[in-house]
Amino acid sequence: MDNPHGSFHPIITQQRSDSSASSINYRSSSPDSPATPATESETEPQFDGLLEELKDEGIVAINRAPPKDHFPPSKPISADIGEVQKILGEGEAKTKLEKACCGEGCCKLQALELDPDSKGHLPVVVPDNDAFRSLRIRLGALSLDSKLSKTLDLPPGTVSFLPLSDQAAPYESQVRKHPPKFVTPHPPYEVFSAKVHHTRELTKPGAEKRTYHFDLDVTEYPEESGTVDFVVGGAIGVCAPNDEAIVDEVFELLGVLRHVRDKPVMLKTTGGRWPTIWGDEMPRELTTTRRELLTWCSDLQSYPPTKPLLRLLAEYADAPNEKKILMYLSSAQGQAAFCDFRSGPHITIPQILHAFPSSQPPLPRLISVLSALMPRFYSLSQDPMVSCQRDSTQSRRVIEMAVTVHETDNWRGGPRKGVGSGFLERVAQKAMAAQVTGVDPLSLDLRVPMFRGLMANPLARQFCMDGPMMLIGSGVGIAPFRGFVHRRLMSENVTNKVWVVQGIRDSLLDQIYSGDWGVHEDKIKTIVQSRGGTHEYVQDAVRHQADLVWFLLNALDGRIFVCGSAKGMGEGVEQAVVDVIIDKGNLNNEEAHAYLDGKKNEGQYIAVSRTILA
Numbered sequence: 239m240d241n242p243h244g245s246f247h248p249i250i251t252q253q254r255s256d257s258s259a260s261s262i263n264y265r266s267s268s269p270d271s272p273a274t275p276a277t278e279s280e281t282e283p284q285f286d287g288l289l290e291e292l293k294d295e296g297i298v299a300i301n302r303a304p305p306k307d308h309f310p311p312s313k314p315i316s317a318d319i320g321e322v323q324k325i326l327g328e329g330e331a332k333t334k335l336e337k338a339c340c341g342e343g344c345c346k347l348q349a350l351e352l353d354p355d356s357k358g359h360l361p362v363v364v365p366d367n368d369a370f371r372s373l374r375i376r377l378g379a380l381s382l383d384s385k386l387s388k389t390l391d392l393p394p395g396t397v398s399f400l401p402l403s404d405q406a407a408p409y410e411s412q413v414r415k416h417p418p419k420f421v422t423p424h425p426p427y428e429v430f431s432a433k434v435h436h437t438r439e440l441t442k443p444g445a446e447k448r449t450y451h452f453d454l455d456v457t458e459y460p461e462e463s464g465t466v467d468f469v470v471g472g473a474i475g476v477c478a479p480n481d482e483a484i485v486d487e488v489f490e491l492l493g494v495l496r497h498v499r500d501k502p503v504m505l506k507t508t509g510g511r512w513p514t515i516w517g518d519e520m521p522r523e524l525t526t527t528r529r530e531l532l533t534w535c536s537d538l539q540s541y542p543p544t545k546p547l548l549r550l551l552a553e554y555a556d557a558p559n560e561k562k563i564l565m566y567l568s569s570a571q572g573q574a575a576f577c578d579f580r581s582g583p584h585i586t587i588p589q590i591l592h593a594f595p596s597s598q599p600p601l602p603r604l605i606s607v608l609s610a611l612m613p614r615f616y617s618l619s620q621d622p623m624v625s626c627q628r629d630s631t632q633s634r635r636v637i638e639m640a641v642t643v644h645e646t647d648n649w650r651g652g653p654r655k656g657v658g659s660g661f662l663e664r665v666a667q668k669a670m671a672a673q674v675t676g677v678d679p680l681s682l683d684l685r686v687p688m689f690r691g692l693m694a695n696p697l698a699r700q701f702c703m704d705g706p707m708m709l710i711g712s713g714v715g716i717a718p719f720r721g722f723v724h725r726r727l728m729s730e731n732v733t734n735k736v737w738v739v740q741g742i743r744d745s746l747l748d749q750i751y752s753g754d755w756g757v758h759e760d761k762i763k764t765i766v767q768s769r770g771g772t773h774e775y776v777q778d779a780v781r782h783q784a785d786l787v788w789f790l791l792n793a794l795d796g797r798i799f800v801c802g803s804a805k806g807m808g809e810g811v812e813q814a815v816v817d818v819i820i821d822k823g824n825l826n827n828e829e830a831h832a833y834l835d836g837k838k839n840e841g842q843y844i845a846v847s848r849t850i851l852a
């Protein structure tokens with residue numbers, strides 16, 4: 239999925255997990271280039287210490303909530319207010335836990351009580367539609383007479399629309415091809431409209447995930463300060479729009495009239511960076527259209543619902559039962575339901591609006607509580623210093639990347655594609671459909687809005703021309719290593735110094751870039767199939783090549799690069815390397831981990847999650 243980032247929330251459960259979330263903080267790749275703001279961990283710094291303290295007191299064990307695409311691995315005790323009170327009590331432990339709570343967790347849960355002024359029990363009739371049923375909200379004993387406390391205050395409106403003055407200059411929108419100019423990644427640099435030179439599908443029909451290759455023409459990419467350039471192992475940011483069908487669906491659900499959707503207006507904001515990407519935090523007055531804002535600036539499907547969103551919908555809900563449910567989710571009594579709601583199946587803005595059809599907040603108020611639509615980052619899959627394509631008139635500079643389409647279940651029963659990968663697949667399919675009919679895809683003028691990644695990608699930062707290295711990747715995570723091999727082939731002193739371990743499901747269906755490495759692949763590459771062939775994983779190949787791994791770790795200029803999913807593959811490879819260190823170095827587990835940590839600090843073991851790069 240495309241990588242927008244949900245927060246983790248402490249959840250009281252009946253079992254303990256030692257898993258934790260990790261993040262990578264990128265810094266500027268050049269002292270002359272503006273830095274991309276780093277993503278800091280959203281967990282409280284005192285939380286880990288509190289866990290141990292509460293555990294020693296025999297009070298409670300806590301897990302971090304799973305990603306939003308999955309159900310919690312264990313049943314939350316918070317589903318029962320009695321169990322929560324039994325665990326927390328009313329003493330010092332409860333106070334300590336509440337101080338470290340995310341503010342949306344189950345430790346704030348309070349029991350449902352009837353309003354003393356009510357005349358009887360009036361049950362809540364749940365909305366009778368598929369969207370609401372897909373949310374799987376547990377309402378318990380909630381009724382229209384239930385007394386709710388500590389409900390969230392109505393979030394302030396930070397966005398407003400004003401008509402343009404008669405003296406305003408004509409405004410021309412390119413909403414269906416390119417974002418408005420104020421969507422700047424690093425002011426004063428603007429998003430570049432890269433022409434799609436060529437695209438093809440790398441996977442075969444029947445593959446579980448579809449992967450596409452793109453050649454993007456960046457010949458006319460503007461010069462920037464310092465020595466910033468496209469580099470091997472580097473990344474680009476793609477400003478992907480929301481699908482036009484989803485944007486129109488939101489307009490319809492909110493009752494926005496067709497004739498005003500593309501009408502220029504004056505946008506006023508009270509502060510913050512939005513609608514820019516990383517602009518200064520300040521109030522703004524900009525000319526735009528409602529469609530531009532929903533298409534390029536507001537995320538409609540990547541983030542789990544927030545309490546400000548639910549509270550806003552409650553304010554504008556006409557149906558009493560819908561208003562009560564939304565207020566319940568915004569209250570202390572609905573904390574458990576809210577936590578499960580956020581960590582359950584993937585939820586989109588159209589889905590929420592379908593679930594509560596009587597709520598139609600004004601578009602500016604809705605935009606005020608939505609998250610910004612952020613760029614998606616993709617690793618380059620070639621050496622950009624040597625890649626070019628020649629047409630009839632001149633040599634064109636081209637960068638290459640591979641994109642895997644990320645899909646989750648849609649509440650309507652079909653697949654829901656990620657914002658970035660879904661957009662790029664639509665572009666690829668248009669180009670490939672033209673090729674089938676004999677039409678030159680270049681004549682379609684297909685474009686990808688992008689900018690040069692200024693982040694100090696660990697792959698680019700630690701790449702070196704000489705020295706032995708092992709490149710370990712699964713799925714599309716192998717793509718940036720193709721560029722590594724291309725660059726190393728430029729050096730005469732690379733014989734027997736590059737080894738590639740590629741993890742795939744089935745070599746007949748989803749082996750990408752086969753025969754496209756510029757070298758005899760059987761001499762440098764090991765293919766590991768999890769569902770075909772030997773039914774092994776890349777970590778198994780690491781253990782099979784223990785002597786080579788140990789040699790690389792001890793070579794003065796040796797490198798081991800790992801690119802794949804952080805969970806599963808990344809953890810599995812690291813454990814395999816630790817096992818090799820224990821065996822070959824005659825160390826215990828603690829010493830082996832300390833040894834590997836030293837290699838990480840020295841830049842000899844570099845692991846990057848492809849979810850962060852893409």
